[in-house]
Amino acid sequence: MDFSLGERTEAFRAEVRAFLDEHLTVDVIERMHTSGTFNDKDFNGALAEAGLLAGAVPGYGDRDPIELYVLFNELEKAGAPYDGLAVTMLVAGVIHAVGTDFHHTEVLERLLTGEFNCCLGYSEPDHGSDVAAITTKAVRDGDEWVIDGQKMWTTMAHEADWVILLTRTNPDVPKHKGLTMFLVPMGLPGIEVQPVPTMASERTNATFYSGVRVGDEWRLGEVDGGWAVMGVALAFERGVMGGTNPAVPLLNHVRNWAAEAPSPDGGTMLDDPLLQERLARTAMANQVSQLLTLRAAWIAATGGLPGLEGSMAKLYATERYQQAVGWFQQMAGAEGLLSFGVDGAAADGWIDYDGRHSPVVTIYGGTTEINRNNVAERHLGLPRSR
Amino acid sequence: MDLNLTEDQESIREVFAAFFDGETGPARARSAEPFGFDAAAWERLLETGAPGMGVAEAVGGGGASLADLAVVATEAGSRIAPLPLVDHIVTTRLLAMLTDPSACNNDVLAGSAIVGLALRPATKGVARTVPNGAVAHRVVALDGDRLVIDQHTDLLLGAHLANHGCLPLAHRDLADAETLAEGPEAVAAHARAVDEWRTLTAATLVGMAREALVLGVSYVKEREQFGRPVGSFQAVQHLLADLPGLIDGAHLLTAKAAWAGDRATAGITGTLDVDANDVTDFPVLAAMSLVAAGEAAVLATDRSLHVHGGYGFSEEYDIQLYYRRARALTWLLDDPARECRRLAGMFLAAADGRLAASTHHDSPQANTETGRS
Secondary structure: OEOOOOHHHHHHHHHHHHHHHHHOOHHHHHHHHHHOOOOOHHHHHHHHHOOOOHHHOOOOOOOOHHHHHHHHHHHHHOOOOOHHHHHHHHHHHHHHHHOOHHHHHHHHHHHOOOOOOEEEEOOEOOEOOOHHHOOOEEEEEOOEEEEEEEEEOOOOOOOOOEEEEEEEOOOOOOHHHOEEEEEEEOOOOOEEEEEEOOOOOOOEEEEEEEEEEEEHHHEEOOOOOHHHHHHHHHHHHOOOOOOOOOHHHHHHHHHHHHHHOEOOOOOEHHHOHHHHHHHHHHHHHHHHHHHHHHHHHHHHHOOOOOHHHHHHHHHHHHHHHHHHHHHHHHHHHHHHHOOOOOOOOHHHHHHHHHHHHHHHHOOOOOOHHHHHHHHHHHHOOOOOOO | OEOOOOHHHHHHHHHHHHHHHHHOOHHHHHHOOOOOOOHHHHHHHHHHOHHHOOOOHHHOOOOOOHHHHHHHHHHHHHOOOOOOHHHHHHHHHHHHHOOOHHHOOHHHHHOOOOEEEOOOOOEOOEEEEEOOOOOOOEEEEEEOOEEEEEEOOOOOHHHOOOOOOOOOOEEEEOOOOEEEEEHHHHHHHHHHHHHHHHHHHHHHHHHHHHHHHHHHHHHHHHOEEOOEEHHHOHHHHHHHHOHHHHHHHHHHHHHHHHHHHHHHHOOOOOOEEHHHOEEOOHHHHHHHHHHHHHHHHHHHHHHHHHHOHHHHHOOOOOHHHHHHHHHHHHHOOOOHHHHHHHHHHHHHHHHHHHHHHHHHOOOHHHHHHOOOO
């Protein structure tokens, strides 16, 4: 085995780090946390201008999945607004994999400028983990489709130009076989976006579709072949595109806080043996999360589809992050409860922020339990339990 | 980046998997209790050349890298082979790297003389709880700043200390031990050997964890309650579903530690920057791998035993053999919490060093190294 990234990937990482040093200003980070929108079009545009964005599309251009991992990992570790970008680039990857020439010209090329965004329309109010049971329907009408229904957790919908929308086109077959995916322009009549504020400060949305008419050219993949398109999207989503190293900036914030914070036992919190142990456990988990994610990227880079490995990476990384946040918030005491901009807040409010954010990551993109089901059934070969 | 075994490693894996399947395994581990040593299997092992494989070819060994050795250790671990192979190999490598490597002689390379390592410095002239102390003819220990070797013609089975994992533990009195090296060389050589022990023991624990999971999964597929396999209950499935990621993660970390150890041998200095999650430093990865693999093995054996129900703790079933050995090997060197504090000391010192460098030399490069957020 060889754990070095190689010269080319190292050079790419240096390029990304140099870009972040120049463009990831305190203003960009503050704007993201004040607005609750983890997407910054100026920042995305700068990434495109620096030539880094085409490389952010899975399967597109000459960047391999390991470089894709490196890009999102660097963005994540630096605390950059990358959530919107990750979703947009994921959709770009799906278009590249299954889209038509029309989708390429009309959407993919625009996404690469950094000025356009996509959002994901899978979940519904009554169908989350059991996403194949969704009921938003698309009915053919000549060359058009008429879409009616409601989607939930459509994060970035208020800034998105297109939604990748999972619909039911055939209610009379088993649930996985009657689904069709569409790319729907968000500006069409009949689409309404309502904000859903969250405790994590990040805004998400509910979106409503009432008699929305789209031409058949906006269909992505085969009619009733939507589940296969979902498979492509999920394989991109889990692991490679960020989300598995949130405890890297956490460790840095906590370490800096602990070096200054007086301990009730004398000295600083950095002298506290339990805190030291937990810092080390977090550093170790960060390495393991990185390796599990790199494995998924490496499998993709060598021609495989790392669905299960992505599940394992997400399961491990998000549970450990949540555990670490719990440790540190508890150890920071009252100051660990204080928010951004508040006098005396531990780690300038980052611990409170991570405490709000960490439950989210064990839910979105496939809950811990769904990932455990995947591993139990498809890796361990245990019988389906539902 | 390449996460495949090399072709050579793949054949090493196959050869040793076949050997450990044939000559070791849970039944042999059970009959080798309480000493944890199967003399017949060790005799057969000598024929494979394994005892000397970790030493450079120039010195008469097999020239295997730490990464190669980790592959062997994992195969041994998954069969809980009652053989002092990791301890022997680590000690041969220690002896061979001394300025005077003459103690790494032909008997030691062949394995007819078994060597072992005292992990902790001696106290009052005694090396305590040496991992293979009861079955090693020669034990190397750090006594103050002297590296010494305690030699016996026969094994010290009479000195065996009954223990949780039925490991061949014994205290070794160093009164008659001879000095091998002194001062910084002795201390550094011992530290390096203990880091190699951490790495290869982590690899052993990965094997144990894997097999424990296999035992648990196959049991819950067969065992029926309430008219269906207990493995069809989600509560049982989820206990087991956490384990593959944990075990694979520990395996990757251990393989990375071995890779870093081989790079260190080749004179390549590792990096240690937790702010960028950029860690290729061997001592840090060695400690992390033992903590991670120990955690995986302790949890995997616990959950696997648990899903066996009452049979899990009966002597008849194999999982209890893995359960006890996983704990013994994980906690033999030190409390993992203390290992973690030692780890924190290492990376905090490195971070302080970077901070000092950037304060004193306010160059763009130094700023990059201190991180952005």
